[in-house]
Amino acid sequence: MNVKLADIFCRFAVGDLPCAATLLTSGHINQTWRVDTTSGASYVLQRLSPVAFPDPDSVMANKLAVTRHLSTRAAAADAARPVPRFLALREGGFLLRDEDGGAWNLMPFIGPSRSYLAAPDVHIAREAGLTLGEFLSHTSDLDPTLLNETLPGFHDLGRRLGEFDVALASADAGRRNEAAQAIRDVGELRESMLVIERLRVAGVIPPRVTHNDTKLPNMLFTPEGKGLCMIDLDTVMPGILHYDFGDAVRMLCNTGAEDEPDPDRIGIRLDYFEAFIEGMFGSSRLAPQPGETTALADSPAAMAFIVGLRMLTDFLEGDRYFTTAYPGHNLVRARAQLALAGRFAEARARLEDALESALQSAADSGRTG
Numbered sequence: 356m357n358v359k360l361a362d363i364f365c366r367f368a369v370g371d372l373p374c375a376a377t378l379l380t381s382g383h384i385n386q387t388w389r390v391d392t393t394s395g396a397s398y399v400l401q402r403l404s405p406v407a408f409p410d411p412d413s414v415m416a417n418k419l420a421v422t423r424h425l426s427t428r429a430a431a432a433d434a435a436r437p438v439p440r441f442l443a444l445r446e447g448g449f450l451l452r453d454e455d456g457g458a459w460n461l462m463p464f465i466g467p468s469r470s471y472l473a474a475p476d477v478h479i480a481r482e483a484g485l486t487l488g489e490f491l492s493h494t495s496d497l498d499p500t501l502l503n504e505t506l507p508g509f510h511d512l513g514r515r516l517g518e519f520d521v522a523l524a525s526a527d528a529g530r531r532n533e534a535a536q537a538i539r540d541v542g543e544l545r546e547s548m549l550v551i552e553r554l555r556v557a558g559v560i561p562p563r564v565t566h567n568d569t570k571l572p573n574m575l576f577t578p579e580g581k582g583l584c585m586i587d588l589d590t591v592m593p594g595i596l597h598y599d600f601g602d603a604v605r606m607l608c609n610t611g612a613e614d615e616p617d618p619d620r621i622g623i624r625l626d627y628f629e630a631f632i633e634g635m636f637g638s639s640r641l642a643p644q645p646g647e648t649t650a651l652a653d654s655p656a657a658m659a660f661i662v663g664l665r666m667l668t669d670f671l672e673g674d675r676y677f678t679t680a681y682p683g684h685n686l687v688r689a690r691a692q693l694a695l696a697g698r699f700a701e702a703r704a705r706l707e708d709a710l711e712s713a714l715q716s717a718a719d720s721g722r723t724g
């Protein structure tokens with residue numbers, strides 16, 4: 356394996372000798388490898404992107420706070436559910452800095468396990484809801500003010516719209532023309548997408564610890580498809596339930612890929628939505644607080660919109676943030692996510708009906724607070 360990777364691995368206080376490294380490619384920001392060792396144990400070695408995470412110490416502090424908290428809660432609640440864990444450096448501390456500003460951390464690989472880019476069936480959709488619900492239930496008694504806001508205003512749509520407006524004003528004319536339709540779509544949707552942010556600012560939706568990147572590939576399952584835990588904890592921060600709920604639904608219930616080039620293939624899997632909310636609100640121990648179920652049906656549209664908006668902003672700025680696989684990839688992603696936001700907005704009444712009945716059954720069985 357690559358000498359630099361092996362050297363970095365050996366700086367961590369692990370007795371095992373690395374023998375192979377495989378780049379895991381589902382993320383758009385950081386670089387992550389699975390490292391296998393001669394003893395048979397495997398690890399996850401990650402380099403945090405300095406572009407996305409200018410203050411990696413704060414990120415690491417959040418990851419440690421959340422995993423330590425989870426390990427006390429999850430172990431008591433369900434021994435079968437593993438908790439991600441970070442390994443220290445030989446010299447002390449948990450982050451190794453490289454000369455390019457990158458910051459490395461190491462975790463034991465949780466296995467046997469697998470993840471999915473898209474859900475194959477309703478069973479996985481239900482397990483995804485259960486997995487997110489357990490994460491949010493186990494972190495619900497961790498004071499969000501103890502965590503750093505590592506990416507200020509990460510899901511604050513007002514702020515993201517402001518960044519988009521600035522990018523648009525200074526964008527290269529060629530890119531602006533290419534993106535003309537997506538720019539018009541943002542103009543049409545922006546006002547209606549602000550509903551959740553306004554409720555948060557007004558104090559109707561209370562803060563809690565959230566994961567903030569709850570797409571399906573960030574959930575681990577057993578090889579048989581039982582949900583295990585949330586992974587990719589770089590964005591754990593104070594947030595609101597709507598961010599995690601909406602972001603998970605955004606990816607899970609889309610009939611197309613996140614970067615689907617054909618808008619006709621983008622649609623909503625209502626059966627997956629029903630299974631997901633049954634898992635999250637009916638089967639997990641999550642007890643939504645007053646205000647947390649207000650406008651929940653608006654959150655998948657809002658989260659698809661904000662992700663699309665960020666991808667469009669990055670395209671207009673020359674692709675500096677998200678890793679892209681080909682020229683124009685960010686624009687393709689943005690078009691797909693903006694189309695998806697429109698589909699979720701059209702399906703709003705159906706999402707709301709399904710949510711109402713799932714929350715009612717959970718309340719009848721004494722789960723919701």
Ligand code: GN1
Binds near residue numbers: 382385587590613
């Ligand atoms: C990024 O790197 P990854 O794939 O875990 C992004 C998320 C987006 C997601 C879209 C720190 O996550 O906010 O929702 O891409 N993470 C960051 O797939 O910006």
Ligand code: MG
Binds near residue numbers: 568587589590
């Ligand atoms: Mg992430």
